[in-house]
Amino acid sequence: xxxxxxxxxxxxxxxxxxxxxxxxxxxxxxxxxxxxxxxxxxxxxxxxxxxxxxxxxxxxxxxxxxxxxxxxxxxxxxxxxxxxxxxxxxxxxxxxxxxxxxxxxxxxxxxxxxxxxxxxxxxxxxxxxxxxxxxxxxxxxxxxxxxxxxxxxxxxxxxxxxxxxxxxxxxxxxxxxxxxxxxxxxxxxxxxxxxxxxxxxxxxxxxxxxxxxxxxxxxxxxxxxxxxxxxxxxxxxxxxxxxxxxxxxxxxxxxxxxxxxxxxxxxxxxxxxxxxxxxxxxxxxxxxxxxxxxxxxxxxxxxxxxxxxxxxxxxxxxxxxxxxxxxxxxxxxxxxxxxxxxxxxxxxxxxxxxxxxxxxxxxxxxxxxxxxxxxxxxxxxx
Amino acid sequence: xxxxxxxxxxxxxxxxxxxxxxxxxxxxxxxxxxxxxxxxxxxxxxxxxxxxxxxxxxxxxxxxxxxxxxxxxxxxxxxxxxxxxxxxxxxxxxxxxxxxxxxxxxxxxxxxxxxxxxxxxxxxxxxxxxxxxxxxxxxxxxxxxxxxxxxxxxxxxxxxxxxxxxxxxxxxxxxxxxxxxxxxxxxxxxxxxxxxxxxxxxxxxxxxxxxxxxxxxxxxxxxxxxxxxxxxxxxxxxxxxxxxxxxxxxxxxxxxxxxxxxxxxxxxxxxxxxxxxxxxxx
Numbered sequence: 017x018x019x020x021x022x023x024x025x026x027x028x029x030x031x032x033x034x035x036x037x038x039x040x041x042x043x044x045x046x047x048x049x050x051x052x053x054x055x056x057x058x059x060x061x062x063x064x065x066x067x068x069x070x071x072x073x074x075x076x077x078x079x080x081x082x083x084x085x086x087x088x089x090x091x092x093x094x095x096x097x098x099x100x101x102x103x104x105x106x107x108x109x110x111x112x113x114x115x116x117x118x119x120x121x122x123x124x125x126x127x128x129x130x131x132x133x134x135x136x137x138x139x140x141x142x143x144x145x146x147x148x149x150x151x152x153x154x155x156x157x158x159x160x161x162x163x164x165x166x167x168x169x170x171x172x173x174x175x176x177x178x179x180x181x182x183x184x185x186x187x188x189x190x191x192x193x194x195x196x197x198x199x200x201x202x203x204x205x206x207x208x209x210x211x212x213x214x215x216x217x218x219x220x221x222x223x224x225x226x227x228x229x230x231x232x233x234x235x236x237x238x239x240x241x242x243x244x245x246x247x248x249x250x251x252x253x254x255x256x257x258x259x260x261x262x263x264x265x266x267x268x269x270x271x272x273x274x275x276x277x278x279x280x281x282x283x284x285x286x287x288x289x290x291x292x293x294x295x296x297x298x299x300x301x302x303x304x305x306x307x308x309x310x311x312x313x314x315x316x317x318x319x320x321x322x323x324x325x326x327x328x329x330x331x332x333x334x335x336x337x338x339x340x341x342x343x344x345x346x347x348x349x350x351x352x353x354x355x356x357x358x359x360x361x362x363x364x365x366x367x368x369x370x371x372x373x374x375x376x377x378x379x380x381x382x383x384x385x386x387x388x389x390x391x392x393x394x395x396x397x398x
Numbered sequence: 399x400x401x402x403x404x405x406x407x408x409x410x411x412x413x414x415x416x417x418x419x420x421x422x423x424x425x426x427x428x429x430x431x432x433x434x435x436x437x438x439x440x441x442x443x444x445x446x447x448x449x450x451x452x453x454x455x456x457x458x459x460x461x462x463x464x465x466x467x468x469x470x471x472x473x474x475x476x477x478x479x480x481x482x483x484x485x486x487x488x489x490x491x492x493x494x495x496x497x498x499x500x501x502x503x504x505x506x507x508x509x510x511x512x513x514x515x516x517x518x519x520x521x522x523x524x525x526x527x528x529x530x531x532x533x534x535x536x537x538x539x540x541x542x543x544x545x546x547x548x549x550x551x552x553x554x555x556x557x558x559x560x561x562x563x564x565x566x567x568x569x570x571x572x573x574x575x576x577x578x579x580x581x582x583x584x585x586x587x588x589x590x591x592x593x594x595x596x597x598x599x600x601x602x603x604x605x606x607x608x609x610x611x612x613x614x615x616x617x618x619x620x621x622x623x624x625x626x627x628x629x630x631x632x633x634x635x636x637x638x639x640x641x642x643x644x645x646x647x648x649x650x651x652x653x654x655x656x657x658x659x660x661x662x663x664x665x666x667x668x669x670x671x672x673x674x675x676x677x678x679x680x
Binding site: 022074075095096097098101102103105107109110111112113122123126127168172 | 579582585587601
């Protein structure tokens with residue numbers, strides 16, 4: 017049994033996985049399949065259950081209910097050291113008493129592998145730190161420790177590599193660089209990566225598939241583009257990037273489109289992007305999809321008129337406008353600065369227009385602010 | 399100027415204290431160790447003759463006690479380590495909110511006198527205690543075996559008395575271990591035993607070294623346990639020195655023995671630290 021589990025390969029399958037601590041449900045009836053070879057991100061705010069899920073996959077927490085399969089092998093109750101799974105821990109958890117070489121060799125030695133030196137040298141070259149082999153972890157910078165933690169895990173060629181906020185402790189610039197490197201390394205070694213993060217940009221940069229988690233459940237799962245362009249819930253719409261959600265009523269149909277009444281103004285949106293369950297809905301448009309025009313300029317597509325510019329912030333690549341609409345809502349608009357000047361001023365009376373295809377529709381009974389004011393993540397020190 | 403002088407001024411009280419109460423007595427002791435009896439003088443009257451053979455005589459006459467001192471000290475240290483390690487580990491990792499309570503309990507024996515606690519062991523191991531009858535009923539010891547006034551009692555007393563000195567440094571060292579390194583070890587295919595051997599133990603070595611030294615050094619020079627719990631055949635070097643000083647009034651031999659013991663401990667400890675390689679540790 018122990019031997020069989022360490023050899024297990026294939027897709028990772030979580031079935032009705034649940035973890036409760038007393039009255040608190042951290043992970044709630046979660047089912048999920050992660051295909052072999054993919055880069056999968058579990059994205060969500062602090063306390064959404066993503067780290068607990070990861071720890072159950074690693075074997076560091078025992079599920080209250082449900083099962084975990086790797087290929088055909090049930091590993092739900094298998095000990096961590098009998099799973100072909102390695103983890104890159106949030107704080108790296110390198111062994112302070114061992115050299116970098118011995119840190120990386122640790123897993124290989126435990127499995128009695130031959131040619132340890134060759135394998136370690138190879139992975140040190142992969143992370144571009146071969147000159148640090150004889151140093152101790154405390155002599156390394158944060159970015160170097162991060163790469164060693166990664167090397168220590170991938171050298172074992174696990175069926176599954178788990179990354180628990182691996183870039184959380186790095187500064188922004190280094191984080192961007194490591195995101196690209198991680199993605200490259202994943203392609204290079206061809207392992208399945210499961211990445212836990214609260215940083216939506218990080219998830220979108222690296223992952224093929226993202227599962228957005230909220231309160232122990234998966235809110236929506238899909239490719240970064242699917243999640244961004246066609247969010248199914250207000251939570252996803254707000255947590256992944258920013259959204260303008262405008263309350264409205266579906267008043268009719270026109271072929272493949274719904275006609276939606278937004279405070280007396282009619283717009284259309286594709287039916288296949290509507291997640292409304294009845295006539296009541298929120299029409300959602302990303303800020304960069306909007307175009308602003310002065311009242312006398314002719315425009316195509318959906319138009320909302322009667323706005324005036326409330327605030328202008330110039331941020332280099334784009335200019336962000338707050339546009340107050342007749343019904344009192346302020347809409348956010350990002351205009352590319354491709355012509356070099358900010359053409360609109362505070363107080364200008366404007367129309368807002370956009371391509372109908374960029375519109376999505378959510379259920380009308382949702383909380384339009386869900387996911388938008390998630391508390392900033394504090395790296396958990398438990 | 400003032401900035402350079404401040405650290406030295408701060409060191410001054412410590413230096414003055416150590417000079418008066420450690421350096422001077424040591425010099426005095428060294429002088430005494432090579433003295434000989436004044437011919438025809440009273441008991442306790444000695445003169446300096448630089449007789450270094452005092453050391454040889456003192457050692458040859460007390461070889462047995464020497465060996466016993468180190469043997470008992472080593473056994474007590476090993477026993478204390480065996481008891482204290484799991485205790486310290488449990489307090490550091492498993493005690494949750496009771497951590498501070500347990501730490502207070504570890505040092506609680508210090509609230510009573512060392513002497514009193516040692517005498518209490520006489521009661522525990524005595525015929526009227528609960529231990530001896532229980533062991534006899536269970537057939538572990540025979541009807542006519544006693545536990546008081548035995549080497550067993552001396553070693554037990556030493557183990558008990560020095561246990562907190564073992565537990566506290568061990569705890570301090572184990573408590574500093576990041577539990578996530580233990581999780582990482584499990585994640586990297588090490589089972590519980592291997593994790594202990596390859597991660598927990600090496601990371602707690604500073605505590606093991608400090609604890610064993612704090613136990614072994616005073617245990618090797620101890621005389622209270624042997625005096626209260628032992629018999630004439632369990633005498634340790636401390637007992638010999640004590641009787642040479644206060645009963646026989648043979649100051650040179652007592653001083654020579656003290657120095658020999660000190661040197662022996664110093665050599666053993668140096669070898670031990672080299673072997674344990676603490677300089678390798680973080």
